[in-house]
Amino acid sequence: MKALADILAELSRGGFRITRARRSMIEVLIGSRLPISAEGLLASLIKQRVPANKTTVYRELNFLKERKIVQEIQFLHERVKRYEVVFGSHHHHLICMGCKSVEDVELDGELEKYERDIMKSRGFKVLNHALEFMGLCEACR
Amino acid sequence: MKALADILAELSRGGFRITRARRSMIEVLIGSRLPISAEGLLASLIKQRVPANKTTVYRELNFLKERKIVQEIQFLHERVKRYEVVFGSHHHHLICMGCKSVEDVELDGELEKYERDIMKSRGFKVLNHALEFMGLCEACR
DNA sequence: TTGCTATTGCAACTAAGTTGCATTAATATG
DNA sequence: CATATTAATGCAACTTAGTTGCAATAGCAA
Numbered sequence: 001m002k003a004l005a006d007i008l009a010e011l012s013r014g015g016f017r018i019t020r021a022r023r024s025m026i027e028v029l030i031g032s033r034l035p036i037s038a039e040g041l042l043a044s045l046i047k048q049r050v051p052a053n054k055t056t057v058y059r060e061l062n063f064l065k066e067r068k069i070v071q072e073i074q075f076l077h078e079r080v081k082r083y084e085v086v087f088g089s090h091h092h093h094l095i096c097m098g099c100k101s102v103e104d105v106e107l108d109g110e111l112e113k114y115e116r117d118i119m120k121s122r123g124f125k126v127l128n129h130a131l132e133f134m135g136l137c138e139a140c141r
Numbered sequence: 142m143k144a145l146a147d148i149l150a151e152l153s154r155g156g157f158r159i160t161r162a163r164r165s166m167i168e169v170l171i172g173s174r175l176p177i178s179a180e181g182l183l184a185s186l187i188k189q190r191v192p193a194n195k196t197t198v199y200r201e202l203n204f205l206k207e208r209k210i211v212q213e214i215q216f217l218h219e220r221v222k223r224y225e226v227v228f229g230s231h232h233h234h235l236i237c238m239g240c241k242s243v244e245d246v247e248l249d250g251e252l253e254k255y256e257r258d259i260m261k262s263r264g265f266k267v268l269n270h271a272l273e274f275m276g277l278c279e280a281c282r
Numbered sequence: 283t284t285g286c287t288a289t290t291g292c293a294a295c296t297a298a299g300t301t302g303c304a305t306t307a308a309t310a311t312g
Numbered sequence: 313c314a315t316a317t318t319a320a321t322g323c324a325a326c327t328t329a330g331t332t333g334c335a336a337t338a339g340c341a342a
Contacts, residue, residue, distance in 0.1 A: 016319075094263065134267070134268055135268040157288075158338085222329085296332095
């Protein structure tokens with residue numbers, strides 16, 4: 001995963017400013033073990049006494065998304081979107097319907113096989129995918 | 142896939158009423174080649190001169206969802222939810238980012254293998270999953 | 283035909299996110 | 313350091329998607 005300093009340097013090089021709010025938001029996103037919602041991010045800033053505002057949070061999340069620094073995730077059982085820092089390796093989620101916890105899983109090499117098959121049999125070029133598993137974690141079973 | 146008459150009979154047996162709006166909504170859902178949104182469904186009813194209302198549409202979709210007659214789908218690139226009649230065989234979608242068309246794919250036996258692996262290695266019992274592929278269809282490549 | 287109650291429609295509401303615009307503050311430059 | 317430029321911010325008002333309370337309507341069993 002990228003470190004805070006790398007992300008800030010990249011943005012700075014791009015002519016963007018490193019504001020208090022921006023730095024804190026990226027910090028929270030990096031520190032969050034699970035994808036976080038806009039509302040959660042705002043709450044986190046307020047708790048840290050970083051002056052921030054709903055509009056700023058949404059704008060920053062879109063900004064970071066456009067720059068591929070974060071990615072947006074839509075869990076099927078929720079209405080809000082969540083965000084997480086883009087990892088080197090793409091991964092998926094195991095969402096527990098009992099305790100609502102979320103774990104990561106990687107299984108990518110294998111999905112790529114499907115994507116080649118889809119290309120071969122349908123002529124459809126897969127550029128991206130979304131996959132999540134819903135069920136019960138070890139503790140909730 | 143289930144036929145209209147089967148669905149209506151099932152509901153009737155359950156003590157629910159076969160109203161004009163309900164019948165038409167199920168017809169539209171069955172006839173829709175692709176998952177349809179609440180708004181699209183309402184528009185379709187109005188075009189057919191079936192008196193209907195936003196509230197009724199949302200309520201009926203929730204009703205049908207609870208009874209597992211339709212399933213809700215959230216495409217990653219959209220904010221609205223879509224609905225489709227539950228097929229015997231579970232399937233996934235290929236969403237073209239060019240023309241926004243949606244095709245179905247089936248690849249289930251294979252995903253189940255992942256799910257067994259996840260159970261074995263993580264103790265997480267998968268009950269359901271959501272998978273969609275985004276890319277470019279044959280015509281748009 | 284009638285009574286029971288499932289279903290409907292309206293208007294008002296909520297939740298999540300967006301937009302316009304005037305203000306503030308990073309930062310490059312002298 | 314001082315300051316000009318303009319990226320970023322905050323506010324209020326708005327939009328979109330979906331929900332709720334309640335009184336009115338209409339399936340359908342008897």
